[in-house]
Amino acid sequence: xxxxxxxxxxxxxxxxxxxxxxxxxxxxxxxxxxxxxxxxxxxxxxxxxxxxxxxxxxxxxxxxxxxxxxxxxxxxxxxxxxxxxxxxxxxxxxxxxxxxxxxxxxxxxxxxxxxxxxxxxxxxxxxxxxxxxxxxxxxxxxxxxxxxxxxxxxxxxxxxxxxxxxxxxxxxxxxxxxxxxxxxx
Numbered sequence: 531x532x533x534x535x536x537x538x539x540x541x542x543x544x545x546x547x548x549x550x551x552x553x554x555x556x557x558x559x560x561x562x563x564x565x566x567x568x569x570x571x572x573x574x575x576x577x578x579x580x581x582x583x584x585x586x587x588x589x590x591x592x593x594x595x596x597x598x599x600x601x602x603x604x605x606x607x608x609x610x611x612x613x614x615x616x617x618x619x620x621x622x623x624x625x626x627x628x629x630x631x632x633x634x635x636x637x638x639x640x641x642x643x644x645x646x647x648x649x650x651x652x653x654x655x656x657x658x659x660x661x662x663x664x665x666x667x668x669x670x671x672x673x674x675x676x677x678x679x680x681x682x683x684x685x686x687x688x689x690x691x692x693x694x695x696x697x698x699x700x701x702x703x704x705x706x707x708x709x710x711x712x713x714x715x
Contacts, residue, residue: 543626550628551620552609557631559612561670564663565655567644568615572607615640631671636694638685639667653682653691667693 563569576595584591596605606612617638620629639656641647649655658675659666668675683692 546628547626550630551618554629554631554634555609555612555616555618556606558618558634558637558667558670559616560606561659561665562639562656562667563615564665565641565645565652565660566615566639567642568607568612569604570644571642572611573604576604615642634671634695636692637667638690638692640688640690642689647689656691657682657693671695 559568580591580595580597583594617640618634619636621633621635623629623633646652655666657667657680659669666675668679673679678696680693681696682694684690685692
């Protein structure tokens, strides 16, 4: 009995940490899902499952897979399904501390067959967001986009791209510009 209570307490103490990781995952997914083609792919998957269940019972299909949600938008997939498209590498933190978006060191983004991965501006759209729709990885992480904000590497065999935040340049504290500003003298 004591062991079960200890395990429950351990699980409850770690719940905010797990929730913070899921919250960051959902935030990043919502900002890049259209460019990756994930939302359209997930909706097509949901419709095919709805058709299979509707073959046996329309009421059960309406219960499990509603045709439309509020505002005529489809529901976001579960965090487990989102993790198929967004794989986050976190900065190491002591155990009970929560994670935040600035603790994201790098991430893998997996595109679907619905994405324009061969388009010349695909990487820029992932980083910056589409010109009309917005979004993008920089906005998801709370950063102002600038060229060179992320280093990226494509893995064509697995349909994914890796983004790492570039390190800011280290400027020494005793850096002297007097000679440069005055024309060298």
